[in-house]
Amino acid sequence: MATIAPVSLAKGLAARVVAFALPPRCAGCGVVVADDHSFCLTCWSALDFLGGPSCSCCAEPLELALDDAALCGACMADPPPFDRLRAAVAYGPTARALALKLKHGRRPGIATTMARLMRRRVEGADAETLVAPVPLHRRRIWSRGYNQSALIARGLVRLVPGTLALDLIERRKPTPMLRGLGRAARARAVSGAFAVAPQWAKQVKGRRVLLIDDVYTTGATVKGCARVLRRAGAVRIDVLCWARVIQDGADALTIDEGTIGRGPSGA
Numbered sequence: 001m002a003t004i005a006p007v008s009l010a011k012g013l014a015a016r017v018v019a020f021a022l023p024p025r026c027a028g029c030g031v032v033v034a035d036d037h038s039f040c041l042t043c044w045s046a047l048d049f050l051g052g053p054s055c056s057c058c059a060e061p062l063e064l065a066l067d068d069a070a071l072c073g074a075c076m077a078d079p080p081p082f083d084r085l086r087a088a089v090a091y092g093p094t095a096r097a098l099a100l101k102l103k104h105g106r107r108p109g110i111a112t113t114m115a116r117l118m119r120r121r122v123e124g125a126d127a128e129t130l131v132a133p134v135p136l137h138r139r140r141i142w143s144r145g146y147n148q149s150a151l152i153a154r155g156l157v158r159l160v161p162g163t164l165a166l167d168l169i170e171r172r173k174p175t176p177m178l179r180g181l182g183r184a185a186r187a188r189a190v191s192g193a194f195a196v197a198p199q200w201a202k203q204v205k206g207r208r209v210l211l212i213d214d215v216y217t218t219g220a221t222v223k224g225c226a227r228v229l230r231r232a233g234a235v236r237i238d239v240l241c242w243a244r245v246i247q248d249g250a251d252a253l254t255i256d257e258g259t260i261g262r263g264p265s266g267a
Contacts, residue, residue, distance in 0.1 A: 024036045024037075024038065026038070026039050026040040026043050027039055027043070027098060027101075027110060027113045028040070028042075028043030028044075028046070028094045028097055028098060029042070029043050029097075036109075037109075037112055037113040037116055043094050046092065046093065046094040047089050047092075047094050047095060048089055048090035048092055048095075049088065049089055049090075049117075050086075050087055050088065050089060050090055050121075050244065051120075051121075053070070054070075055070065055071055055072035055075055056068055056069050056070055056071060056084065057071055057072075057075040057079070057080060057082075057083070057084055057085065058072060058074070058075050058080060058085050058219070059084075059085050059086050059087055059244055060072045060074070060075075060244075060246070060247065061090075061246060080219065080223055080226070081223055081226040081227045081230055081237070082211070082222065082223070082226040082237040082238065082239050083236050083237055083238055084238045084239070085216060085219075085222070085238070085239040085240075085241070085244070086121040086122075086123075086238070086239070086240055086241075087118075087121065087216060087240070087241040087242065087243055087244035088114070088117045088118045088120070088121055088241070088242055088243065089117070089242070089243050089244075090243065090244060090245075090246045091215060091217075091243040091244060091245040091246065092243075095215075095242065095243040096215075096243070098110055098113070098114065098242070099148075099214050099215050099242060099243060102114070102148045102151070102152075102214065103144070103148045103214065104144075106145070108146065108151050111148065111151035111152045111154070111155050112155040114152050114155070114214075114242045115152050115155030115156040115158075115159060116155075116159065117242075118152070118156060118240055118241075118242060119156060119159045119160050121240060122156070122160045122210070122240060124208075125160050125161050125162050125208075125210060126161045126162075126208075127161050127162070127163065128163065128207060128208065129161065129162040129163065129207070129208045129209070129210050130162070130163055130165040130168055130200075130203075130204065130207050130208070130209045130210065130234075131153050131156060131157050131162040131163065131164050131165060131209075131210045131212065132153065132165040132166070132168035132169055132209055132210070132211055132212065133147055133149035133150040133152070133153040133166060133169075133211075133212045133213070134149045134169070134211065134212065134213040134221055134222060134225055135147065135149075135169050135170060135171040135194070135225075136149075136171060137171045137173070137174040137175075138171075139174060140174070148214050149212050149213050149214055150166050150212075152212050152214065152242065153166065153212040154166070156212065156240075162210060165200065165209075167197050167199070167200070168196065168197060168200050168204065168209070168229075169194055169195070169196060169197065169225050169228065169229070170194065170195050170196070170197050171193060171194060172192070172193060172194065172195055173192065173193050174193075175189050175190055175193050175221075186218055186220035187220060187223075187224075189220065190220050190221060190223075190224035191224070193224055194224050194225050194227075194228045195228055196228055196229065196231075196232040200232075201232060204229065204232045204233055204234050205232065205233030205234075206233060206234075206235055207233075207234055207235065208234070208235060208236040208237075208238070209229050209234045209236070209237050209238070210238050210239075210240055211225055211226065211229070211237060211238065211239045211240070212239075212240055212241075213239065213240075213241045213242075214241065214242050214243070215241060215242060215243045215244075215245070216239070216241040216243070216244045216245060217245045222239050226239070
């Protein structure tokens, strides 16, 4: 008859004690739920999962997409420097609550919750795909203690193929608040802010990059990152975010990259 090792028994008992004292809670509202990284019915129902007809490049929902190559008007008029963007959910109250808990609430475990829902939007990744976060400026990391996009990227590579490249892109200067700026002004604000790190200069050539961010708003930041990756020789650049602002609902919420993305003084 098989016997249970004392160490295994002790670990099992310890896990039960922890689960009793600190039960899993809804990632959105904090009520007790059955499992870690899960949601109560109310919060789960409030998440607007993306995946229907949409722009093949930026994932803006479309009423009708005749094929997988359909583009929105914005991408036809001004093609982004990345190949494709995907997001797990549309930006809304529950999605925003999670983003703020991760970024300002010192709840790093939320990154794993996000990664678990983001993985369904990953397509074609393999072991050679570089998984890289949008970088923060060192001043922002010193004040916050971590880069939320890096935590998401770390959680994601535990679930999908890819090579974690946390330092692939450097943020060489802070950027101002982007709220209220026009397209050209936003582009100028991030111009020169990013660079491929010297240690990755040779490795990025000919590689696919999966760029990770928490929330996609105007896109100025990820576009700035994508441009330097393209110049460095990346053959394909995909962007994966937790939430994407949908233009029809943009006026209903307070949205700007300074507030939900990088902080009012840049990052």
